[in-house]
Amino acid sequence: MDNPPASVIFPPMHAEHDILIAGGGLNGASLALAAARAGFSVLMIDRLPPEAQTASDFDGRSYALAAASVRMLQALDVWGAIEGEAQPILDIRVSDGRPGEGGGLFGLHFDHRDLENGPMGHMVEDRHLRPALLAALAAEPGITVESPAEIVAQRAEPGAIIVTLADGTERRARLLAGCDGRGSGVGARAGIRRTGWDYGQSALVCAIAHERPHEGVAHQFFMPAGPLAILPLTGGRSSIVWTERTAQAARISGMSAEDYLAVLRPRFGDFLGRISLAGARFSYPLSLSLANSFVADRVALVGDAAHGVHPIAGQGLNAGLRDVAALAEVLTQAARRGEDIASPLVLARYQQWRRFDAATLAVATDAFNRLFSNDNPILRALRGLGMGAVNALPAARRGAMREAAGLSGETPKLLRGEQI
Template sequence: MTKNNTNIDILVIGGGLNGLPFAIAAASAGLEVVVLERAAPEDFLSADFDGRVSAIAHASRNLLRSTGIWDHVEATQPMLDIRITDGPSKCFLHYDHRQLGDEPFGHMVENRHLRQAMAKRATEIPTLQMRAPVEYSTIERTPDGVTATLSTGDEISARLLVAADGRNSPLRKQAGIKIVGWSYDQAGIVCTVAHEIPHHGVAQERFLKPGPFAILPMTGNRSSLVWTEQTERAKVIMALPEAEFAEEMAKRFGDYLGKLTVVGPRWSYPLSLHQSERYVDQRLALIGDAAHGMHPIAGQGLNLGLRDVAALAEVVIDAARLGQDIGGDMVLEDYQRWRRFDSITLLVITDGLNRLFTNEIPPVRLARDIGLAAVNKMPKLKGFFMEHARGTVGKLPRLLQGKAL
């Protein structure tokens, strides 16, 4: 058997919702990029592989537009309003996109449609190779470069290795990068619901005793539920027959959208927080879940990963144009400085919100209800929170501003 040796600029491990957009951004600037993905394409793009729906914030859509991915995205639902309530309390917080302009807060897109769009865009870029299903057997990093031996026996040499291989990242472990984090003893139940009455693009976030119950608008008269329960209770609910599951869901959903019908399968995921002690190592950069993971309470998980994508792409492409070593320590440190503080800040906020809104002590409930009502009546403060929901706060990489690299 002939062994092939390939020399490239960047090797990306993981062709998911963070790895592939980074590869597309880098390759669009002329860098030679190879992506290794162990799932077969036909599995990777099916609803059974990932039935979740992602909230693509306004800034994240800018990235997808700038990289040409958005042109291939089908069936998107604009998120026009966000309504936040605390259990049975009559106090609420309402975000109206018209207070910031004509653009929605974001768009709801099924993950499989995002994957499909990314896969189509990848085929349009001559300097990008997507190899799937392929795994590596060994990866060696030295001060001079990266060498990966594939399960096929082929070898790939690169200047930079990007780990987009998930929250249990083997590359992160191989590099000896520790994580700080904890389990919430909660699970997220995810399913799609059809309803009689239109949702009008309004997303609902209801804080219930076990955790948040999010109702996210999808195309047509459909919504995606992200339903938080204690781990053991979630197992019981997931095991219920269809009719009983629908009954439990309806108790929490309410009747404001009319008759409800669960459509398609249901999924359950353990909820936890993790933060890598560092995002870089010799010739290695972590992005997305390999670098951090957060509670879905604010629906910002994918958006946080795409901020990594935009920042890493910018520092690498700028370095390449200046003739610098794209996998060198100075370039990787620039990326880490840019991203780590922002990520820690958002993880702390989401962790605090989850703990605050699952606390049933009466004075705490009263304080947060007063807080929701107060913010709702303070235009400047509410505007700041709405900009956060759009992903437009902080030092934004050019891709998140809608600018090409």
């Protein structure tokens, strides 16, 4: 996809904006679009130049977009640009096993035909999603993008928050949204502390081509060192998210392509026939990081800046998009009532809507990782019995599917495919 990058505009000093977004990644770009479509003037500041984010090798990740996230991208007029590159997830199969032994006796099978809303989600590669979002930003008159630029200081004053850039100039807005990742500078400068820990694991990420069709089925194998996800992509390929202990992951990352595949094959199995690498390989350290507060004086944190979780359930980006949808709706409703969009009362509504859900997700993914990332025979038996029990209960399966698809709970309008 050759979508043009977002235009780079340098606004005059002390330009006034409703919302200033720190970070031009997927969450930042989505928030900018949602806010601008609701009538807010938006300034987005990103330290990376647009051409770096649209390079074909920028990021090897693919995303399992839940059904609700797809509806949100439809509402933002982005989905049409990437739908042809998106692979529907029709089934999910979960099993417990060891390298070279295949799955255990019990497992889980989620079939999209049990969900009234169609596919549980779609797999989309970063190299398609990111350029589509940047192209949408460039076409939106309510958004100003300034990059490369870096925020080095911020201060809240009555009615405004002011940020200082690395070149010494300042920008002013009513609200500062931190979409700047787990090491959020916005959050740190606002005095927000974080809770979290390192998992001692790393995710090895790549795409593979395979001999047999995947039929739209996503697989999750729980191995003693960590989960192995095999996620369907278009074109006879699958995305691999392969968790190993940190030292082992570093050793595997340094291997030749042939040796890398030799280690992967026993874990992967032969159900898709012969496999080969299809593109670059990446490795990411895994940790949990949860902001103790999602808001501060004229500040709101979004996405990984608020919560970084284990990828065991593939919910990281979906959780960030839920933040985006909730914050955009809270701010829009406040503006229509004539409230200060960054008042403590308004920001408290956003935090109340999102922090419990995000903390629950963090706890759940942490517990699943600890429960499954081991070879304890007692826990293995309990895991098998638990998965078998859920699989035997249609209502329990449907409930888990609706939760994963983002269709349960108090859902913001954008996630229902509606305009705010």
